[in-house]
Structure formats: structure tokens, C-alpha cells
Amino acid sequence: MAAIETLLLLGLIVCAVAANFTRNLLPTIIIYAAFGTMLSVIWILLKAPDLAITEAAVGVGIDTILFLLALRSMHHLDGTGDGK
Template sequence: MEMFSVMMMVFLIGAAIAVSAIRSLLGAIIVFMVYSLVMAVLWQQLNAPDLAITEAAVGAGITTLLFVFTLKTIRGIGK
């Protein structure tokens, strides 16, 4: 189980760097969503189910929706 956690943490570091480096805003949003889902899995591995559920709902769910709607609105204004 420890090896899985280490691999997920390495993935999180890569995802954090990727969010900063990706030129596409939609791509950055998708990587951020994946980052939040992996964090939820890690919280579950650390026996913190309340934090896992909150991370999945807020980090991957609501925040991603707000980012996508904001991106859609910004692109709609520019036309």
C-alpha cells in the first residue's frame, strides 16, 4: 500500500507542474480535476474519509464546474 501512495504523490507533483505548464486553459482545468481526484484517493488511503469526500465534491466537482463555466463565459465575451 505504501508503494501506491508514493506513486500517487509523484503523480501529484507531475500534475501540479503540468497545470502550470499547459497552455490550454481547458487542459489545465482537466489536469486540476484529476489532481483533486488523486488527492481524494490519498486522503482515503490515510483513513480520512471525510476529507476524501470533501476533496472529491469540492475540488473535483464544484471547482471544476465553476472553472468550466467561467472559461465558457470568458470565451463567449470575446466573440
């Protein structure tokens, strides 16, 4: 159990660092969604199922949709110069 917990915690930190080092903004959003998913597993491990279900619905679902929509409406991807 402790191994899974440690793995998830490490995953959280890796996600948070990686989100700062992407050249495009779309990967940042995907990393953010992955972060939320891992966090919602951690809530289960911490015996807080209410938080898990809310995080999965709000933190992963709605937040990701918001970010994607904002990015889309800002037309920003062609600006980040990753080459398509």
C-alpha cells in the same frame, strides 16, 4: 501500499507542474480535476474518509464546474492560440 502512496504523491506533483505548462486553459482545468481525484484517494489512504468525500464532491465536482464556466464565459479558448 507504500508503492501506491508514492505513485499518487508523484502524480500530484506531476499534475501541479503540468498545469503550468499547458498552452490552452482547458487542459489546465482537466489536470486540476485529476489532481483533486488523486488527492481524494490519498485522503482515504490517510484514514480520513470525511475529507475524501468532501474533496470528491467539492474539490473535484464544484471546482471544475466553476473553472469551466468561468472559462466559457470568458470565451477564452480561442485566445490561447493552440489551433483547433
